Each structure stands twice: as C-alpha cells, then as structure tokens.
Amino acid sequence: MRNRPLRNLLLLSSGLAAFGTAKAAEPTPAVDGAAPAVEQVIVTAERRATDLQKTAIAISAFGQQVLADRKIDNIRDLSGQIPNLSISRVTISHTTQTYALRGVGEADPIQEPVLAVYVDDVYIPRQIGSMVEFNDLERVEVLRGPQGTLYGRNSSAGALRVITRDPGQTLRAKAEVGLGNYGAVDVRALIEGPLVSDKLSGSFSYIHHKRDGVTFNPTLNHDVNRIDLDAFRAKLRWTPTDRLDALLTVNALRDRSDTRSYIPVKQPGGAFRKDRSYSEVEPVQDLDQASVSLRVQYDLTEQLKLKSISAYGGFNLNPVAYDNDGEAALIQKNLIHYNDQYATQELQLNGDFGALTFTSGLFYLHERFFVQRDGYSRRNAQATDPTVTPGNYNFARAHNITNTDAYAVFGEATWKATDRLSLTGGLRWTNEKKEFVFDNKGLNLAGQVVSQSIRGKADKTWSAITPKVSAQFQWTPDVLQYVSYSKGFKSGGFDNRATRLDLATLPFAPEDVTTYETGLKTQLLDQRLRANLAAFYNDYQDLQVSFYDPAYVGSRRGNAGKAHTYGVELETDARPTERLGAQFSVGWLYAIYDDYKGAGGAGVNADGNRLLNSPRWSVSGGVTYDPDLDIPGSLRLGLNAQWQSGIVTSATPAAGGQNDIPSQGFLNGVATWTTPDPRWAVSLSVRNILNSQKAVSSTYTPSTGIYLLNFADPRTYLVTLKYVL
Numbered sequence: 001m002r003n004r005p006l007r008n009l010l011l012l013s014s015g016l017a018a019f020g021t022a023k024a025a026e027p028t029p030a031v032d033g034a035a036p037a038v039e040q041v042i043v044t045a046e047r048r049a050t051d052l053q054k055t056a057i058a059i060s061a062f063g064q065q066v067l068a069d070r071k072i073d074n075i076r077d078l079s080g081q082i083p084n085l086s087i088s089r090v091t092i093s094h095t096t097q098t099y100a101l102r103g104v105g106e107a108d109p110i111q112e113p114v115l116a117v118y119v120d121d122v123y124i125p126r127q128i129g130s131m132v133e134f135n136d137l138e139r140v141e142v143l144r145g146p147q148g149t150l151y152g153r154n155s156s157a158g159a160l161r162v163i164t165r166d167p168g169q170t171l172r173a174k175a176e177v178g179l180g181n182y183g184a185v186d187v188r189a190l191i192e193g194p195l196v197s198d199k200l201s202g203s204f205s206y207i208h209h210k211r212d213g214v215t216f217n218p219t220l221n222h223d224v225n226r227i228d229l230d231a232f233r234a235k236l237r238w239t240p241t242d243r244l245d246a247l248l249t250v251n252a253l254r255d256r257s258d259t260r261s262y263i264p265v266k267q268p269g270g271a272f273r274k275d276r277s278y279s280e281v282e283p284v285q286d287l288d289q290a291s292v293s294l295r296v297q298y299d300l301t302e303q304l305k306l307k308s309i310s311a312y313g314g315f316n317l318n319p320v321a322y323d324n325d326g327e328a329a330l331i332q333k334n335l336i337h338y339n340d341q342y343a344t345q346e347l348q349l350n351g352d353f354g355a356l357t358f359t360s361g362l363f364y365l366h367e368r369f370f371v372q373r374d375g376y377s378r379r380n381a382q383a384t385d386p387t388v389t390p391g392n393y394n395f396a397r398a399h400n401i402t403n404t405d406a407y408a409v410f411g412e413a414t415w416k417a418t419d420r421l422s423l424t425g426g427l428r429w430t431n432e433k434k435e436f437v438f439d440n441k442g443l444n445l446a447g448q449v450v451s452q453s454i455r456g457k458a459d460k461t462w463s464a465i466t467p468k469v470s471a472q473f474q475w476t477p478d479v480l481q482y483v484s485y486s487k488g489f490k491s492g493g494f495d496n497r498a499t500r501l502d503l504a505t506l507p508f509a510p511e512d513v514t515t516y517e518t519g520l521k522t523q524l525l526d527q528r529l530r531a532n533l534a535a536f537y538n539d540y541q542d543l544q545v546s547f548y549d550p551a552y553v554g555s556r557r558g559n560a561g562k563a564h565t566y567g568v569e570l571e572t573d574a575r576p577t578e579r580l581g582a583q584f585s586v587g588w589l590y591a592i593y594d595d596y597k598g599a600g601g602a603g604v605n606a607d608g609n610r611l612l613n614s615p616r617w618s619v620s621g622g623v624t625y626d627p628d629l630d631i632p633g634s635l636r637l638g639l640n641a642q643w644q645s646g647i648v649t650s651a652t653p654a655a656g657g658q659n660d661i662p663s664q665g666f667l668n669g670v671a672t673w674t675t676p677d678p679r680w681a682v683s684l685s686v687r688n689i690l691n692s693q694k695a696v697s698s699t700y701t702p703s704t705g706i707y708l709l710n711f712a713d714p715r716t717y718l719v720t721l722k723y724v725l
C-alpha cells in the first residue's frame with residue numbers, strides 16, 4: 001500500500017514535477033514593444049552559477065527585489081511563503097528558529113537541525129542563533145531534499161542558504177530608519193567601496209531592531225515578548241589577480257530580547273485573554289554571538305576552481321530563563337547557560353569541462369556544546385499538597401558537554417550525454433563521533449547544590465554512505481524535466497536533557513531518509529509565466545524525536561521507527577504587464593508515522609498519526625503593481641498572503657483537541673514611494689493586516705497541568721525612510 005502513492009506520483013510527474021521560482025531582480029522591461037518577461041534567476045545551489053530553470057533540483061530563490069517588495073527582513077518573515085516549508089512564527093526567543101520541511105523537522109531548538117542553515121556558505125550548527133536578520137542580501141535559496149553530495153554538512157531534509165552581497169569596487173551606501181507601533185525602531189545601514197583600487201574592497205553593515213512587548217504580564221507588571229538586538233557584519237575582499245579572490249567576514253550579534261512568555265489557558269478570574277501571560281519568571285536572555293570566516297577561491301585553470309571555506313564561531317547565552325507554563329504558580333521553569341563553539345573547514349574542487357561538470361569536497365566540523373540547565377518541575381498536577389517541596393517537585397541541574405567531530409568526503413558529477421539528456425551521480429561518506437560528558441546535581445528551591453545525581457561519559461561513532469542519482473531531459477528550450485533518487489543521513493547522539501544514568505549513556509540512533517523526486521520546470525507564454533512543479537516521496541527510518549515520558553516526568557530523546565511523507569509543490573511567477581507582477585505557490589503534503597511506539601508513554605503509540613507541524617495544504621500568493629499616477633516620483637504597491645490548513649503539535653493528540661492548531665491565513669502589504677530623486681524612498685509595511693488571532697502552537701501536558709498557547713504578533717506597521725547612494 002505504501003508504494004502506491006509513490007507510483008502514482010512518478011506517473012503523474014511526466015506532466016508535473018520540480019520547483020523553484022522567485023524573482024531575483026526587477027522584471028525585464030519591454031523592449032521595442034516586446035512583451036514583458038519574468039526575470040532570469042541565477043542561483044549557486046550547485047556550487048556554480050546556473051539558471052534556476054536549468055537547475056535539476058527542487059529549489060526556491062528570493063532575490064533582492066522580492067525581499068524588498070514583501071519587506072522580508074529576516075528568516076522568520078519567510079514563514080508561509082514557500083510550499084511545504086514550516087518556519088515557526090513563534091519560538092522560545094527571537095534569534096532561535098525551528099524548521100520543518102516536507103513534514104520532517106526539529107521542534108526541539110537545542111537539537112541539530114534537519115534543515116541545514118548556511119550564511120555565506122558557513123554552516124550554523126544549532127537552531128539557537130539561526131534566525132538571521134537580513135541586511136544587504138544577494139538572495140535566499142531553499143533547497144529541498146537531501147543535499148549531502150553538494151554541501152559540507154549532512155542535510156537530510158534540505159538546506160537554507162543566506163547569501164549576502166560581497167564588497168565591490170564601487171562606492172555604495174544605504175540607510176533605512178523605520179518607526180512603527182509597539183515602539184518599533186528598525187535601523188539598517190551599509191557602506192561599501194574600494195580601499196585599494198582593483199585590489200582591496202570592504203563593507204560594513206549594521207542592524208538595530210527594537211520593539212516593545214505585545215503581551216502584558218500582570219505578575220511582573222510590564223510588557224513581555226520584547227525585541228532588542230544589534231547585529232554587525234564586516235567584509236574585506238582581496239583580489240590581487242583575476243584568479244584569486246579572498247574574502248574575510250566577521251559577524252557579531254548582541255540579543256537582549258525577551259525569551260518567549262506563553263499564554264496559559266488557565267487564567268485568573270476565569271476569563272481568557274490572548275495578550276496576557278502570568279509567568280513569575282523574568283524572561284531574561286543575554287545572547288552574544290560571533291563568527292569569523294575566510295573564503296579563498298583560486299582558478300587553477302579555466303576549467304578547475306579550488307575553494308576553501310574556513311570558519312570559527314559560536315554563542316554564549318547566559319543567563320536565559322524560560323517559564324514553560326505561563327502561569328504565576330511554579331509548575332515548570334528552566335534557568336540555563338548555553339555555550340556553543342564550532343570550527344569548520346571545507347575544501348572544494350569544482351570543474352567544468354563542457355560535457356562534464358563536477359563538484360567535490362572535504363568537510364570537517366568540530367563543535368563543543370555546553371549546557372547547564374537548572375530545572376524545576378511539578379511532579380503531579382493532581383497533587384493535593386500544593387507546597388513546593390522535593391516530594392512534589394523535581395529540582396535538578398543538568399550539566400553536560402557534547403563534543404562532535406564530523407568528517408565527510410562528497411562529490412557530484414553531471415554528464416551531458418546529448419544536447420537534451422544529462423545524467424548526474426553523487427556520493428557522500430560521513431563519519432561522526434559524539435562524546436557526551438555529564439555531571440548532574442540535585443538542587444534545592446534556591447538553586448543550591450544539595451546532592452550528586454549522575455556523572456559519567458559516553459561516546460559513539462556513526463558512519464554512512466549516501467548516494468544520489470538523477471537524470472534530466474530538456475524537452476524544449478523552455479521545458480526541463482528531471483527524476484532523482486537520493487539518501488540523507490543525520491547522525492545519532494545523546495540526550496542532554498537526561499537525568500537518569502541509563503538514559504544519559506544510551507545513544508539515540510541516526511536518522512535515515514530515502515527520497516524519490518521528479519520535477520518539471522517550464523517557461524510559458526513567451527516567458528511571461530514561469531511554472532515549476534515537484535512531486536516527492538520520503539521514506540524515513542529511525543526518525544529522531546523528542547517526547548514527554550510520564551514515567552520519566554520529563555522530555556526524552558529517542559527514535560520513532562518509521563515515517564513517510566509525500567506531496568506536490570507548485571510555484572509560479574507571472575508578468576502579465578510591465579506594471580503588474582504576480583506569484584503563486586501551493587503545497588500539498590501527506591505525512592504520517594508508520595511505527596512510533598511509546599510516543600506518549602508505555603503502551604501509547606502514534607502509529608498512523610500525522611507528523612508534527614505538517615499542514616496538508618499550504619498556499620501563498622503575492623502581487624506587485626506600479627500604478628501610472630500623475631505624481632512626482634513613482635509608487636509600488638504590494639500584497640502577499642499565506643494560508644495553511646490545520647496542524648497537530650503532538651504525535652499523540654489529546655481527545656479534546658488541545659494539540660490541534662486550526663487552519664489560518666495572514667495578509668501583509670507594502671507601499672513604497674520613490675521620490676523624483678531615486679536615492680530617496682519612503683515605505684509603509686503592514687504585517688498581519690487582518691489581525692489574525694488564532695493560535696499558532698500549543699503545549700498540553702496533563703500530568704503536570706501545563707496547557708498553553710502561542711499567538712503570532714498582532715497587526716504591526718512600520719514606516720521606513722530609505723536612502724541609497
């Protein structure tokens with residue numbers, strides 16, 4: 001039965017398939033009376049510049065103009081705009097982001113992601129700190145499916161690439177100052193230019209993003225869910241010859257935004273308000289993050305290029321306080337110190353010999369992830385004795401370090417067998433070692449150590465070989481079809497939340513996925529319309545999951561036996577007239593656990609249940625219009641909308657629907673007036689125009705009495721003055 005959907009999808013794909021559309025720049029204007037056309041999009045997903053429509057993988061790209069037209073200022077603003085990619089609108093902090101792609105994601109933000117995030121080709125190893133604010137972007141690319149034969153780090157679900165602009169030899173400056181409701185202040189600035197003519201150039205960019213809270217906390221007597229961050233990026237580019245290009249990049253981030261304050265369903269007086277949290281914990285977060293990278297490209301010959309990417313970075317998050325119930329009573333809270341340090345080295349040799357092109361590489365990652373978590377958890381919601389004592393509560397300190405050493409050799413080659421037919425083969429070998437060192441303590445209510453809990457060390461090494469095979473056929477100059485088979489791998493690890501010796505030393509298994517995909521990329525109506533379609537089937541083994549175990553009275557890390565997902569994705573980009581542009585996308589997804597024993601404790605299985613954060617339908621669309629008005633300068637109007645069907649937030653949904661999230665939509669708009677002097681512009685952007693007030697996530701844990709909801713930000717607006725030199 002499980003193979004029937006795959007067979008149907010593969011048969012259907014002869015007329016359907018791939019994906020990946022987005023404007024990268026202004027639409028091509030009509031010339032000499034010719035019809036307008038959608039802009040050609042150039043991507044570097046395959047480690048070389050290629051036309052999106054000739055790139056035989058499922059990819060979506062957002063260029064500078066689309067990002068401006070939709071006022072997409074960070075990764076979270078992409079939420080809902082890419083089919084079958086779920087980017088949570090609400091997470092535990094502003095700079096922490098969780099993702100789910102084609103039904104599979106990582107809801108626990110401290111775990112390694114299944115969607116690999118790269119900023120200027122540098123891998124970000126944790127979801128903490130992965131929510132990147134944008135400034136002076138070249139484009140954003142989202143690649144679906146396993147990407148191990150092209151990229152340094154394993155990415156079993158896909159990859160998200162943020163590509164910023166490299167400094168050039170032309171003086172350029174820009175500044176944006178925005179003011180909005182809830183005390184919003186948004187400043188983005190850049191200066192770029194030559195330092196030594198034709199040899200050395202540099203750039204410096206700065207972001208300041210601040211906003212008051214959108215939720216009031218009567219217990220603390222102030223607003224919460226505030227934003228307050230500053231980000232810096234400096235680049236120095238050296239091009240002494242035509243063959244050598246060296247780029248040094250330094251990033252720094254200071255985030256003092258609140259941790260998330262949740263909305264409890266149980267509120268004083270019996271009334272319920274969506275903008276009230278009653279947590280007794282001050283939502284403090286002090287995050288300092290920095291990285292430095294060196295990219296060196298050297299053309300050995302016209303056909304062979306060598307590329308090295310070296311990086312070192314990390315973050316220190318101390319203190320960070322989470323209240324996991326939203327109520328004034330002590331039910332569950334965590335006071336934490338996270339520290340992450342990583343170093344990566346990637347070496348690529350890329351070749352283009354006409355009929356044969358290839359990408360090959362070596363990759364190394366070392367990461368040290370330190371956790372000290374003081375946790376206070378109520379044992380039983382039904383306890384008759386309400387006093388906060390060790391008999392009624394767990395007071396425990398998890399103190400551990402996870403060291404990761406990962407090595408990989410990867411490569412992919414494409415042979416153009418005929419003018420129309422190309423064949424691709426790729427292979428990856430991965431070897432990863434995890435060492436887990438733990439020294440946990442017992443605490444009292446004041447946070448003082450009163451006992452030794454568990455202490456020890458465990459390690460494990462995993463290896464895998466993952467292949468990729470694909471074929472593409474150019475039916476006409478404007479129609480490309482491809483089929484592919486690939487495997488992905490995410491290494492195992494140890495549960496850093498474990499407070500029992502047997503669980504601390506028990507590794508969870510690697511996660512494996514086999515992906516079948518087919519796609520069709522088309523340009524129609526004299527290139528006025530781009531329509532791309534993809535159909536896929538994913539077979540997962542040992543899917544990694546975090547689940548609440550009532551017997552353990554806490555969250556555990558483990559594996560679901562099997563899961564599978566399949567679906568279809570469509571994206572279109574149209575240019576009906578010179579003044580009107582339109583984009584539309586839709587994703588349909590079927591995602592279930594096949595074998596997930598003990599998902600809710602002993603005997604409570606999730607076999608046949610839906611995967612988390614996997615809407616059956618996701619739809620988005622946008623229009624931009626340049627009205628012909630008799631005014632100084634020019635005006636551009638834009639609207640974009642997203643809608644998705646309902647999701648579940650637990651593998652074992654509650655009978656009362658507490659873990660069901662309803663279908664919902666969001667509408668955003670941007671109006672930009674460019675003055676007669678094109679260096680100056682003013683824009684008004686509004687998010688959540690319809691002020692959607694439906695819950696976007698929920699947590700329901702009957703054993704501890706936790707039942708809380710999260711809501712997206714209410715309607716917000718920002719008026720921005722822009723200057724570009």
